[in-house]
Amino acid sequence: MSKHFLLKSAFWLTVSEIIYNLSGYIIHSAMGRILGPEDYGRYGLVVTLTTMIIILIGNGIPTAMSKYLSEFFESKPEMVSAIKRQALRLQFFVIGSITVIFFLLSPLLARILGDPSLTELFRISTLIIPTFAAASFYFYYYTGIHKFNLQAILKTFRSIFRVITIVGLAYIFGVEGSIAGYFVAPFAVFLVAYFIDKIWISKKYPASKNASFEWKKLANYAWPVTLFMLFYELFISIDLYLVQGILKDEYLTGIYNGSLTVSRIPYYLFYALTIILLPVISKTTSENNHKETFSIISSALRLMLIMLFPGVILMSIYSSQILTLFYGKAFIEGALAMSILAVGVGFLTIFYVLSFVMNGAGKVMIPMWIAFFGFCVNATFNFILIGKYGILGSAVATTITSFVIMTVMLYFIGKNFAVSIKLNSLLKIIIASTLLMASTLFLPTSVALFLLSSLVALTVYFTSLYLLGEISPADLEMARNLVAKKK
DSSP states (O other), X not given: OOHHHHHHHHHHHHHHHHHHHHHXXXXXXXXXXXXXXXXXXXXXXXXXXXXXXXXXXXXXXXXXXXXXXXXXXXXOTTXXXXXXXXXXXXXXXXXXXXXXXXXXXXXXXXXXXXXXXXXXXXXXXXXXXXXXXXXXXXXXXXXXXXXXXXXXXXXXXXXXXXXXXXXXXXXXXXXXXXXXXXXXXXXXXXXXXXXXXXXXXXXXXXXXXXXXXXXXXXXXHHHHHHHHXXXXXXXXXXXXXXXXXXXXXXXXXXXXXXXXXXXTHHHHHTHXXXXXHHHHHHHHHHTTOHHHHHHHHHHHHHHXXXXXXXXXXXXHHTHHHHHHHHHOGGGGGGHHHXXXXXXXXXXXXXXXXXXXXHHHTTOTHHHHHHHHHHHHHHHHHHHHHHHHHTHHHHHHHHHHHHHHHHHHHHHHHHHHHOOOOOHHHHHHXXXXXXXXXXXXXXXXXXXXXXXXXXXXXXXXXXXXXXXXXXXXXXXXXXXXXXXXXXX
8 A cells, every 4th residue: 555545545534533523523512402411411421331332342353353454455365354254253242242231231320320210221222332333343344454435435424324313313302312313323334334345345355265364363352452442431431420420410410521522522533543553553563664663653643742732722722612612501611621621632642542553563461551550540530539629620630640641651652662752843832832822812712703713823833833843845745635636
């Protein structure tokens, strides 16, 4: 695969990810307005827990499949069908078991959260698990064979369809309908992906009787990745559940859920980078191409620093305006918590992206143990601070812990790949960020105009980086080529 094609694919996959997450924020905004803070809190608890389970358990085997497909699909295309078949068998067993267990445990989960009325909502949400897993299986399958443009199209389709189904069903049936929409949309995407595979993709990689792949390879790679996803998902969700469990106030839970959801915008935008990094790093490390591995990791880290600094700052400054825009004035009470969480999400984004560098290189135990450590620390800090400071305490606890695990991950990235943050670049980014903050003091802050003010502030930031030499003419030319037509 040429570097130009890889960059172009990464760009369009990022665009589709932006559209997907924009659709998510449209949904959350609509849910906040349609359901109100109390039902929105219940909706958030159920959907967050159910999707957390499928993400942390259901993606381990597909991720392993993606890694091995990326190593064989060019050199040994006959292995594609064998790897996919073994992954499908393992996935069916895992997802089937989890679906049944979750349904049976629904009453217990509701009691733990202090609201027995959540039982029926959890039972409805059980169908999210198999449908979400089916759609994700094909997503990782196309990742492994580097069909990134096809992924982008499917992701965009899913974005549009889930807005229609979730918002439409919520408007008609309330919170029950909103949860039902979460399994209707991925099931439709699965059907489209399945027929594309049958009609087109499978013909390029026909099954071979001589090709075989041991399921143990998938399992040995998948279990630490699954535990990483488990600990990471617990890490990013434990604050919401401790807010509900300790404060026992569904209104504050809804307020905090709104702040938490919006503050994660930078994290979701960089998710597309993890999709690219895992198969690419897997390929370069399997070929012992150390120079290319170093170049890719260094570029990814530099990109994150350049893009995260202004995003985090603007979200912290305009937190009340953003919450009002998404949810209305009923959620403005969470503005300060969101300002703090935005900083923590910046740290967390760096940790998460670099975790997939480690996973792609086969060093799956490092992210797993760091995520476990982070979960334990975050749970402890939240338990202590929520009782004293409410939702602000939870935001502070999550931000501090995010900084800690980011620092630990940067240490291991430096140790294993000799990649580190360049102090000269960091200083230039800090200077440009300071000028960005200063410019916001002279710009309008109303809900109607803060987006325009943000664009002006971003112009100041990127212009400053260009004048300081951190952004070069070559960077601008690369950005232009990403959206240019192929010659």
